[in-house]
Every structure is written in C-alpha cells, then in structure tokens.
Amino acid sequence: MPFEGLIEEARGGSELAARIIVERYQPHVLSVIRRKMHREMRQKFDSQDFAQAVWVSFFRERDELLKASSPAQLIGYLAVMARNKLTDETRRRLNTQKHDIRREEQWLSDVNNTRVRAGDTPSHLAIAHETFEKMMEGSSERDREIAILRMSGENIHAIAELIGVSERTVSRVLERMQKDSNS
Numbered sequence: 001m002p003f004e005g006l007i008e009e010a011r012g013g014s015e016l017a018a019r020i021i022v023e024r025y026q027p028h029v030l031s032v033i034r035r036k037m038h039r040e041m042r043q044k045f046d047s048q049d050f051a052q053a054v055w056v057s058f059f060r061e062r063d064e065l066l067k068a069s070s071p072a073q074l075i076g077y078l079a080v081m082a083r084n085k086l087t088d089e090t091r092r093r094l095n096t097q098k099h100d101i102r103r104e105e106q107w108l109s110d111v112n113n114t115r116v117r118a119g120d121t122p123s124h125l126a127i128a129h130e131t132f133e134k135m136m137e138g139s140s141e142r143d144r145e146i147a148i149l150r151m152s153g154e155n156i157h158a159i160a161e162l163i164g165v166s167e168r169t170v171s172r173v174l175e176r177m178q179k180d181s182n183s
Helices: 003-010 015-036 047-060 069-096 122-136 141-149 154-163 167-182
Strands: none
Touching: 003 015, 003 069, 015 069, 015 122, 047 141, 122 141, 122 154, 122 167, 141 154, 154 167
C-alpha cells in the first residue's frame, strides 16, 4: 500500500492500516529508544515500554499526528516523540526524589547467598520460593502484605502510605523478616 493511502486509511480509523504503520515504522522507533535510553533506565525499563507509549500518543490524535507527507517525515516525527518520552521519564526517574530509581533498595536480592536472575535454573527459583515461604510463616497479615508489596517493587515510602504505617515500621518488618529467614 502506498504511503499516502496508508496514512489516509489510518486517519479514517482502519485497524489494518494502523497495524501496518506500526510494523513498518516500529524498527525506527526502537532504534531511537535503544540509542538514547539512559544506562540506569535500562535496568528498569524495556525499550518496548517506550515504543508502546509512542504509539499510544501517536494514534490518540489521528488528525493532527497523521499529517506526514513522506515516510522520512513520519520517521522524524516518531523519533522526536520517542526522544520526548524518554526525556520525560528519565527526568522523572532520575531527577525527582519520589521516583528516583537510584534510591530504590534491593530487598531479598541475596537471600542465603542465592541471587535470582532471569535465566536461573529451576533449583535457584525453588530455593528463592522456599526462602520466601519461610519468611511468610508465622507473619501477621500486615507483615505479609508489606513483604508482598516490597517483592512487587514498591518502595518503603509507598508501602508505608498504602498500609498506613510509618516508614520505620515498614523497614523494621522487612529487616526482621529477612533476618528470620536467614536463621
């Protein structure tokens, strides 16, 4: 399908045209994201996360966004969108105290000297699971909720707000649970 026809179909709401645009121009979007993503952001985000955000924004305002008159112009527009998404999230995650990924604490990343990483063997995963189960034994419902929230990636401040306790209480519960699991 020629470029002009594809744009017109997408402007009209064609899902097929939208899918073709994404398939055709996704490599360009990913290329920009992978080149420009900050090193510390790579630990928390996948380039596909940002690519999806670009496409959501792109298709939200079809009439405005699909005014590209050539493939090169569309690629340039998508590249600017991708850089802007990265810049906004990088500022949010590295320049604000509330969401700063550098302030996040590792918890249970090294339980009984066993690190669990993608690609680990089933025995590593079983040991980690057993350690977590041991931690949960005899814990109150509140303590279990704190541990589950922490394991899901919430920071201590957010957990304290969600549960309605002080940050110090959350820290003490996590320290006690980790200590009990190591004994």
